[in-house]
Amino acid sequence: MQWDLNWFICTLRSSIGKKLIMALTGLGFCIFLIAHLAGNLTIYAGEDAFNSYAERLQALGSLVVLAEIGLLFFAVAHVFIGAYLFYENFRARPERYLIKKNAGGRTIGSVTMPYTGLFILFFIVLHLIDFHFVEKTDQTIYQIILETFSNPGYAFFYIVSMIIVATHVSHGFWSAFQTLGVYNSEYMSLLRVMGTIFSLAVGLGFGFLPIYILFIS
Numbered sequence: 001m002q003w004d005l006n007w008f009i010c011t012l013r014s015s016i017g018k019k020l021i022m023a024l025t026g027l028g029f030c031i032f033l034i035a036h037l038a039g040n041l042t043i044y045a046g047e048d049a050f051n052s053y054a055e056r057l058q059a060l061g062s063l064v065v066l067a068e069i070g071l072l073f074f075a076v077a078h079v080f081i082g083a084y085l086f087y088e089n090f091r092a093r094p095e096r097y098l099i100k101k102n103a104g105g106r107t108i109g110s111v112t113m114p115y116t117g118l119f120i121l122f123f124i125v126l127h128l129i130d131f132h133f134v135e136k137t138d139q140t141i142y143q144i145i146l147e148t149f150s151n152p153g154y155a156f157f158y159i160v161s162m163i164i165v166a167t168h169v170s171h172g173f174w175s176a177f178q179t180l181g182v183y184n185s186e187y188m189s190l191l192r193v194m195g196t197i198f199s200l201a202v203g204l205g206f207g208f209l210p211i212y213i214l215f216i217s
Helices: 002-013 017-043 047-059 060-090 115-130 142-150 154-181 185-216
Strands: none
Touching: 002 154, 017 047, 017 154, 017 185, 047 142, 060 185, 115 142, 115 154, 142 154, 142 185, 154 185
């Protein structure tokens, strides 16, 4: 048992171990995005449907609290380990190349991962302040969303934020599976396509909500 514990601690301290944590926590957030998007899509069914969904979610009580604690733990691990790996990579190659080559399948998503990740952290904090910690005594969550997205400036910021989130997950989705050991070329090609589809679903699914509220609802 002691040997297993030592092996586990050594693994977590290694570069591979840190990348495994990044992959697992990243996939955890992808699952959360799917669930969160599925709930948000009830907005299209009207105010009563969305408020009913929100009430059923809150009725889960302690399960929701446990999920929030788990997401917080995932977020802390993902952010701090991601920042550490970025620093290690930067320190290992302090001098910039005079000519940057698009080798190894580099994409906008892969090149901008640290920066989009930092922006997403800022967005999550703002999002929680606007929708989670806001006073809900005299208004429903649907009314809060309607009022917030009725501001064109905020709606534009939200849409841009969803584009950035989609860019981040477009690389993070398939690279997480690669870190977990999926190296087969056929599987990787499929995962890249799935990652693109998933990122588009996230960007369009969330990004269209303020447009719907501003111009259609």
